[in-house]
Amino acid sequence: MIIKETQPFNALTFTTQARLPELSKYGLVGQKLCSEADRLGIQPGGALQWNYFGIDGRPETVFTLVIALPVQEKAAEVQGFESKQIPALKCLSLVHEGPWENLPQSYGKAMGYLSANGLTMTGECREIYATIDLEETANNITEIQIGIN
Incomplete structure (x- = not known):
């Protein structure tokens, strides 16, 4: 586990x-985000990520989910999604390998x-899907980023 600050990036996003x-x-x-980037002729700029705002681990809690595909440039004529900049995040980062x-x-x-080190969360978490293997899920590699103050 490390503490780091990510860089802002442009992304095609879906929010719900x-x-x-x-x-x-x-x-x-x-x-669908990848298909939209392809339609626009925009190159992906990184791995797909799911960003969670207000998540607390309880099944009944409603939170904001932003699914983001980093892209190399901001898109003008997006259909069905948004094109926006994802801000930097100071976070605790760890890598999860497997399902x-x-x-x-x-x-x-x-x-x-976080508790042992007196760190407080911001309410934002990100999962970056570096390797996705739906057939052999033991091969999945996911970076977890937990926003901290």
């Missing part, structure tokens, strides 16, 4: 209000680290 049990219904949004079903264990380790 969601609860944890509903997240699977947004699984194809990333592919996404095991992400709660990695978050638990991060919460222990």
